[in-house]
Amino acid sequence: MNHVPYLASAWLMLIGLYGIATSRNLIHMVLCLTVVQSSTYLLLLGVGYRLHATAPIYQGIVPGHRAVDPVVQALTLTDIVVEATVVALMLALAVVAHKRFGSLDPQKLRPLRG
C-alpha cells in the first residue's frame, strides 16, 4: 500500500511508451506523449507528500502549520507549462508533415530531400 503511487507512475510511463512506439498516427502519438509526461507529475508530487498535512498556502491559517513540499509543486508547474508548449510545436510539425507527405502515418514519412 505504501508504494502504490510510485508503481502507478511507472505503469503510466510504460503504457505511454508502448503507445508512442506502436502508433500509426502522428496526433495519436502526441496524446500518448502527454500520458508519459503525466507519469512524471505523479512521481514528483508523490515524493513530496506528507501525511496529515495541508497545502502550502497560508491564507487564513497560522504560518508554520504542517504543510506539503512546495518546491516539488513549483517543479511540476514548470513541467505542465513545458508540456503545453511541446504539444503545440509537435502539432505544427504534424500539420506540415501531412502537407508534405500526404499521410499522418509515421512509418510512411520518408527522409527529406533537398
Place this chain on the structure above:
Amino acid sequence: MSPRARQISCVVVLLGFGAFLVWGVLGLQDFGHWTGLYGRRVLKVASSERQVTNVVSAVNFDYRMFDTLIEELILFTSVMGVMLVLRHQRGEDPEPEHAAGDSEGFEDTTDGVRVLGVILIGVTLLLGLYIVVHGHLTPGGGFQGGVILGAAVLLVFLAGEFVTVRHLHPVETMETIEAVGAAGFAGLGLGGLIASSAAFHNFIWTGTSGMLISGGTIPLSNLAVGCAVFGAILILASELLEQALIVRR
C-alpha cells in the same frame, strides 16, 4: 521491420525497462514520509521573509526565478517555432483569393452556442484577471490566469464570427503583448541585479502579508507571466485558425 515484429520487440524491451523502473521505485521512502531539507527550510522562512501567503508562487517567482525565466523562454521559443513553421508553409502555397472580411467556408454556429458564448465571455475574462492578480495570495498565478484570458478571447470567435475576431486581435498586437510580457520578466531580473548585485533579488518593498500589495516583485512577475502566456495562446490559436480558414477557389 514488420508491425508485428515491432510490437513484440517493443513489449519485450518495455518489460525489461519496467522491471528496472519498479526496482528503482520500490527503493524510495514510504509514501507520506517526506524527508526533504530544502522544502522544510523554505516553508519555515518564506511567509515571514517575503510576506506572501502562497508559498508555491514564492518558490516559483523568487527562490527559483531562474527556472521560471527559462520556462518563459521555452514558451517564447516554441511560439516562434510554430509561427516560423506555419508561415513558411503558408508562403509556399499559391496566394488564395479571399477578401479581408471574407468568412466563407465557416459554417454558422447554432444560436445556443452563441448565446452561451456571449454570456461566458465576461465571466471568463473576470475570472482570468482575478487569478492572475491574486496569484501570490491564493492558488493561481500568471500561467493559469493567462490561459483563461486567452480562452475568453477565443470565445469571441466561437460566439461571433471570424470577421469580428480579426478586427479584435490583429496578430501584431498579440506579438507585442507576448514580447512585453517576456521582456518584463527578464527586466525584473535585471532590476534585481542593478539594485543589489544579485540577479532576481526581490528589490521592491514588501508590504504586509495578505494584502494585494505584498511580496515585492512577485505580483509583478505574475502580471508579466500572465501577459506573456495570454499573447502566446492567442498567437498559437490564430496561426492555426488562419491556416484552417483560408478558402481556395
Place this chain on the structure above:
Amino acid sequence: MNALQFVTIVMVCLASTVVVFTRDPLRQLMVAGIAGLLLAILFFSYQAPDVALSQIVVSTVAVPIMVLLALVHIKRDEGEHEEEDES
C-alpha cells in the same frame, strides 16, 4: 494514503490505458480530456491546488484547442488533395 487518493490513482491508470488504445484522434482527445480532469482531482487530493489549476487549464483548454485546430487543418488539406486528384 486515504481512499480518495487510491480510487483516483486507479481511475487515472485505467483512463490513461484507454487513451493509448483509442486510435481515432478525435475520440482520443475526449478521453484525454477526461484523464486530465481525473489527474487534476488527484493533484487536489495531494494538497496541491496550484498544480491542479494548471493541469485543468492545460488539459481541457489549451491542448484540445490546438489538437482540434490541427485536425481541422488536416481535414481541409485532405479535401484539397482529393480535388486535385479528381481534376
